[in-house]
Amino acid sequence: MPEPIIDFRGVTKRFGEHVVYERMSLSVLPGETLTIIGGSGGGKSVCLKMMIGLLVPDEGQVLFHGTSVPDMPEEGLRQVRRKVAYVFQGGALFDSMTVGENIGYALREHTDWSMARIEQRASECLTMVGLHEGVAEQMPASLSGGMKKRVALARSIAIEPEVILYDEPTTGLDPKNIKRIGDMILKLQRELDVTSVVVTHDMPTARKVSNRIAMLYQRAFPFVGTADEMWHSAAPEVRDFIHGRIRRAEQSAPAHPVDAAEDSRGA
Ligand SMILES: Nc1ncnc2c1ncn2[C@@H]1O[C@H](COP(=O)(O)OP(=O)(O)OP(=O)(O)O)[C@@H](O)[C@H]1O
Ligand SMILES: [Mg+2]
Incomplete structure (x- = not known):
């Protein structure tokens, strides 16, 4: 097994009396796309935040390339945040900046690049996420939900991260944009060779983009494996999770989640 990133x-992570994680272990391997699935309020966003030191564990270790993240000095954390892009739940663009300024933000913070070079890179990133470079002049408020998510993605890749953390990148989007974001995650993995962690509620997206899926259940990850291993797992908590999802999916759409995933893969 390669050294985890x-x-x-x-x-263990608590907020007051509330225990979110208890003796949880999880590894993210170089080059993989690992998807985290689990119920609302379970701790998926907390997990991503611990990866870059925005939250610290009460017990146990969080290591980035073998170095303890909570023990890093300010400069070390800055380096980690330079290498790890975080696409926040909800996109969170700066409303008072243009799209281009949003995308260039990390480059202004972390590099001494000229304005012209930053603008050039912003255009490249827009193209990479399938948006016209003219969008750079627009304000976030004028964009559709799907476009905002893609701009948030463009912003996260501007600085050529080693790792991209996506917090629910498809929530609230229509099927066409869900497919687009999934395609984009696959494309970034192939073309930029990034390692990705994707938090999603959407099983078809999970099946489509993941090398491995980690299931958050009762304060830990009792299952980590491929989508097929998950689908065929006999573990009761995994069966419960999958069947709960199927019931919910059947209520909202006729397609079986597996078929939906296969459809989007073939398309
Ligand atoms: N900064 C914080 N202070 C106190 N409690 C917090 C904090 N951040 C998260 N929590 C709590 O930790 C639990 C896990 O939160 P988290 O945001 O990680 O859930 P989630 O799995 O991402 O849920 P969702 O699917 O709704 O986004 C929740 O009960 C939440 O209220
Ligand atoms: Mg969350």
Whole structure:
């Protein structure tokens, strides 16, 4: 097994009395796309935040390339945040900046590049996420939900990250944009060779983009494996999770989640 890029070892995380993680372990391997699935309020966003030191565990270790993230000095954390892009839940663009300024933000913060070079890179990133470079002049408020998510993605790749963390990149989008974002995650993995962690509620997206899926259940990740291994797992908590999803999917759409995933893959 290769050396993990991010490694949680026996992590416990509490907020007051509320225990979100209890002796949780999870590894993110170089070049993989790992998807985290699990119920609302379970701790998926907390997990991503611990990866870059926005939250610290109460017990256990969070390692980035073998170095403890909570123990890093300010400069070390800055380096981690330079290498790890975080696409926040909800996109969170700066409303008072143009799209181009949003995309160039990290480059202004972390590099000494000229304005012209930053603008050039912003255009490249817009093209990479399938948007016209003219969009750079627009304000976020004028964009559709799907476009905002793609701009948030463009912003996260501007600085050529080693790792991209996506917090629910498809939530609230229509099927066409869900497919687009999934395609984009696959494309970035192939073309930029990035390692990705994707938090999603959407099983078809999980099946489509993941090398491995980690299922968050009762304060830990009792299942980590491929989509097929998950689908064929006999573990009761995994069966419960999958069948809960199927019931919910049947209520909202006629397609079986597996068929939907196969459809989007073939398309
Ligand atoms: N900064 C914080 N202070 C106190 N409690 C927090 C904080 N951040 C998260 N929590 C709590 O930790 C739990 C896990 O939160 P988290 O946001 O990780 O859930 P999630 O799995 O991302 O849910 P969702 O699918 O709704 O986004 C929740 O009960 C939340 O209220
Ligand atoms: Mg969340």
